[in-house]
């Protein structure tokens with residue numbers, strides 16, 4: 001899977017013409033660092049799916065499936081869902097045909113065990129981008145975040161408002177406040193991120209895959225920095 005990374009060979013009117021276009025990307029970063037938003041942009045640009053374990057779990061929760069019921073207590077408290085559950089979700093999703101030309105992993109892996117499981121499955125990642133945002137900014141971002149309860153698109157009341165109040169621009173779904181965007185749970189999620197997910201930076205650095213992007217206040221500026229590292233060898 002994903003043996004060759006794309007090579008930029010030309011650029012015309014903003015449309016990249018790519019050779020060996022196959023991007024298998026992991027987006028790392030704290031909750032609220034902007035992974036979901038950047039994933040949405042990259043997904044459209046490179047025509048590859050985003051696999052967001054958070055969105056898959058929230059959908060399962062909404063539909064009250066066995067997965068949703070199992071995950072509820074973890075997600076509600078800001079704790080991580082057990083690795084075996086996550087690994088099985090990702091394995092199933094990666095085996096779907098739309099992933100054969102590449103994919104973006106958003107919010108997964110979140111532990112070393114999950115990263116090792118991807119390696120054991122033979123998933124060949126060719127880029128890992130960590131979007132870095134200081135904790136104080138994360139707290140302010142997450143407290144103003146609104147998400148679509150239908151398609152999962154993410155907005156912010158001041159930084160990225162929807163065109164119509166509380167209505168998703170993409171699918172007309174309703175925008176809601178995520179239960180885990182409560183200030184107490186945000187601080188627990190940040191702790192979990194620093195303790196369990198941040199060590200993945202060293203894991204992927206040692207494989208020569210890690211690129212760091214400083215998350216900017218202006219969304220397009222972060223997008224342009226991410227784009228730059230995606231094009232770099």
Ligand code: AMP
Pocket residue numbers: 031053054055057074075076078079080081082086106107108109110111114180189
């Ligand atoms: P997210 O939308 O990515 O911030 O995920 C929301 C919640 O879903 C997390 O706080 C976890 O409870 C759970 N979750 C999502 N992805 C993972 C993962 N890769 N490993 C463990 N738990 C996860």
